[in-house]
Amino acid sequence: MNEPITIKDIARKFKCSPSTVSRALNNHPAINIETRKNISEYATKMGYQKNAVSLSLLNKSTMTIGLVVPSITFSHEQTIIDGIQSVTTDHGFMLNICISNESLVEEQRQIEKLMANRVDAILVSASHGSFEKQEFSHFYKVKNSNIPLVFIDREIPLEDFDSVITDDYQGAYQATQHLLDIGRQNLAFLAGSEFLVVCKNRKKGFEECLKDNNLVARQDWIVQTGFDSQSAVEPTNRLFSGTEIPDGIFCVNDNVAFGVVQTLIKMNIEIPKQTAIIGFDNSPLAGFFNPSISSVDRKSFEVGQKAAQLVFDLIQNQNENPQKIVLTPSLEIRDSSQF
Amino acid sequence: MNEPITIKDIARKFKCSPSTVSRALNNHPAINIETRKNISEYATKMGYQKNAVSLSLLNKSTMTIGLVVPSITFSHEQTIIDGIQSVTTDHGFMLNICISNESLVEEQRQIEKLMANRVDAILVSASHGSFEKQEFSHFYKVKNSNIPLVFIDREIPLEDFDSVITDDYQGAYQATQHLLDIGRQNLAFLAGSEFLVVCKNRKKGFEECLKDNNLVARQDWIVQTGFDSQSAVEPTNRLFSGTEIPDGIFCVNDNVAFGVVQTLIKMNIEIPKQTAIIGFDNSPLAGFFNPSISSVDRKSFEVGQKAAQLVFDLIQNQNENPQKIVLTPSLEIRDSSQF
DNA sequence: ATCAATTATGCAAACGTTTGAAATAATCCG
DNA sequence: CGGATTATTTCAAACGTTTGCATAATTGAT
Incomplete structure (x- = not known):
């Protein structure tokens, strides 16, 4: 040895x-x-x-930022990480990426470890589990240890934390308005999880846009799903088994949209002629689906960048008042919602 | 503070x-x-x-495994990471994930940092850049420091390193044989990068399978591509612009297959009737494409698991002779290659 | 009361590096 | 040649924790 x-x-x-x-x-x-x-x-x-370890001990700084994300399956998340890394690299910092797999205990474990390893700051996209159990005490632990903590991507129902997110309400509103603009009136929403604020906000954007256009959202057409394509299959089948069918579907993310499209094609429903589809995330594959799928772009790279910049701000200056940076998404229109 | x-x-x-x-x-x-x-x-x-830092200094062990991957955009890579994490978690170790973005310098920088941080072992899926420049000295540095190093996923043209990979040759052979079995004779191969051994092996599998069936691969139908869907568009257009067109395409990965499928649909070429398609990676979306796409499953989770287990072996016992663990892929047949 | 055995605690070194202050060595100037 | 500079090097402490060994305190037995 x-x-x-x-x-x-x-x-x-x-x-x-x-x-x-x-x-x-x-x-x-x-x-x-x-x-x-x-x-x-x-x-x-x-x-x-x-030996960076001895230096860390001496300087009380590891030159490392911890990042905890629930998954890396979505291009949105990958792009956020790119954005973060571009900034940390510039600062000569390491980025320690941890994946919680949407599990609360795993997230707790990882945050614990990052703290024990004395990372200089932590970025978190909170797990589904933490929302479901409404368990956020591990985040307060970080805060109490005076380790800068910035939430990204998923809005947290907590004051006194910094965060960088996109305006899901806005994004959903835009998408819905677009469906109305192309003449659709009977809209469904495949809604993702009931626990994530992110999903709630999209639902709100969907509903309020309809209201602003003097329409009401059919509650039985707002359906919980997961975040993968498979989870959209059964709900789609159900939605299209009645006599009335939606002429437009807004999906909580692109994966769900993919699942919808596949199911509709199997049912010989024409897209967008009979039913228009809009997804969320603007993942690279959205443009390569058949038909290509309209989607809301979440400015993922910017979210990552801004969050990392904020973190370095916090490392240097003391945490004054928590900031909440909200970026505005934009709609990318493709074949699934135009003629 | x-x-x-x-x-x-x-x-x-x-x-x-x-x-x-x-x-x-x-x-x-x-x-x-x-x-x-x-x-x-x-x-x-x-x-x-x-304070884990002081413990690390004292014990000369950080209880951390470093992982350097070129990207996390492919489900294959995500699944490998899952596999790795399942093992490191069991051992109570941290997993420090670094993304080199296929860049040699970034990979070098990250490996350097991991070494400086005295991680107990390093797992690497080598970047495209390192293959292109045939620059592997940073790996030898790791080896010389007696830090266990295991290559995953991408085969390396080096002896004296441990590695866990899937048999790309086999996978390609199976895929090609399947295309022949369903009666296709005029096959094209969208080949990925000329630098990666992985791609070379798939090409070899493709060619030798044809040869074993008394056919020869048309060299002008073996086309370099990238790894994303976009990179398949132009080559596909070219392939199908002549009088003779392929009746089967084997793609270096699913993303490329997605690009092919979209392009063919735009050209009104029927899949699989006129041309059958097979991808590689068996990504979750392959089943949700329209048509659903046959694909070679790379046993990604097992690769990750095995690699992590090997790493812990190496941490405990001294590195005897380097091992090369090769897993056999399996073919998942879907609509794009059957009737 | 004495000695031995037991129980509880403290000392000091170690891990690898940095850094202010002190020490030593070299050079200069008149 | 001696005092004053200047140049070079060393000392020792610090970061937070563990651990073998020594020490101190308590108990028990005679």
Whole structure:
């Protein structure tokens, strides 16, 4: 077991003190220029590498940001991570990505570990489990430890936390209005989870847009789903088994939209002629589906960027009043909702 | 700035030495049971949390595995990560996921950081950049530091490294044979990158299967692509612009298959009647495309699991001879290649 | 009351690095 | 040559925790 070479080893070799080596390696002007050169050369030759762990202990900073996300299956999430990473890399920080798999206990475990490992800040997209159980105490623990914490992507029903999210209400409103604009009046909403604020907001956007257009949302056409394509199959079959069928469906995300489209095609329902479809996320595949699928773009990269920037702000300056940064989504119109 | 509470703080409070506190918190029998109780209670009350950094320094182990992947956009990669995480969690280890974005320098930077942070082992799916530049020295650095290193997913043209991969040759062979079995003779292959061994192996599987069936692969029908759907559009248009067109296409991955399918539908080419399609990865969406798409399943979860298990083996026992674990993929047949 | 055994606690070093202050060595100037 | 600079190096403490060994306090037996 080749233990990695340390400053002490080098000091022994040069018959000098560790401090001299440390200063030499850091190119400190107090050290003889010759000595500096010799030591540095020897160090690189031997593949010496600073032990970041001891530095972390000394400096009380790990130069690491922790990120806890419920999943990485959605392009939206991947893009957020890209956005975050672009900023952390610029700052020379590590990004420690953890995946909670939507599980509360896993999320708690991971946040615990990140805290124990003294990351400089934590970014969280809260798990489904935490919403379902309305259990947020682990976030308060972080806050009480004075570790900057920023929520991303999923809105949290808590004051006194910073967050960067997109305006789901707005996005849903836009999508719904678009369906109305192309002449659809009998709209359904495949709604995702009842627990996530995100979904609630989309539902609200859907309903209020209808109301503003003097229509009412049929409650039996607002259906809970999961977030994957499969979860849309059964609800779609049900929606289209009656005599009246929707002429437009707004889906809580693209995956659900994919599931809807497949099911409708199997039922020989023409899209968008008989029923128009809009998804949410604007995932890359939305443009490659057949038909291509209109979708709400959530500005994912910007969410990640902004969140990371905010985190670095918080690391430097003290947390004043919690900020809530809300980005406005935009609608990408494709074949599934136009002729 | 609420500095986190330390053992020393507690010792001061109880007018005892840090060692007593440490032992009390670890429930050491030498410490008076009363003292143990008092100290533990006080510690939890104050939200004391062991500083993992100092422990890492002391124990020369961070209880962390580093993972460097080129991207997380493919379900295949996500599933591998799931597999890895299932094992690391069981061992009480952290998983530090880094995304190199297929870039060599980013990969080098991340591996450097992981080493500096003294992770106990590293799992790598090598970036496209490293293959392109044939630059693997950073991996040797890891090896020379005696940090266990296991390659996953993408085969590396290097001996003396451990790896867990799927048999791409086999998978491609199976897929091709299936196309022949359903009566297709004029096959094209959308080949991905020329640099990745993975792609080369699939090409080899494709070609040799044809040869074994007394056919020859048309070299102008073996076309480089990227890994996303868009990159398939232009090649597909080209393939189908001549007088002779392929009656079967084997795609290097599902995303490319999605791009092909969309393009063919726009050209009014019937799938699978005129042209059958097979992808690679068996991503969840493959079943939700229209038509649903046959695909080679890469046993991603198992790859992750096996790799993580191997890593823990290596952490415990010394690295004897490098192992290469190869899993056999299986073909999932769907509408795009059957009637 | 004495000695031994038991029980409870403290000391000090270690992990690898940095850094202010102190110490030593080298050089300069008159 | 001696005092004053300047250049170079070392000391020691610190970050938070653990742990072998020593010490101190208590108990029990005689």
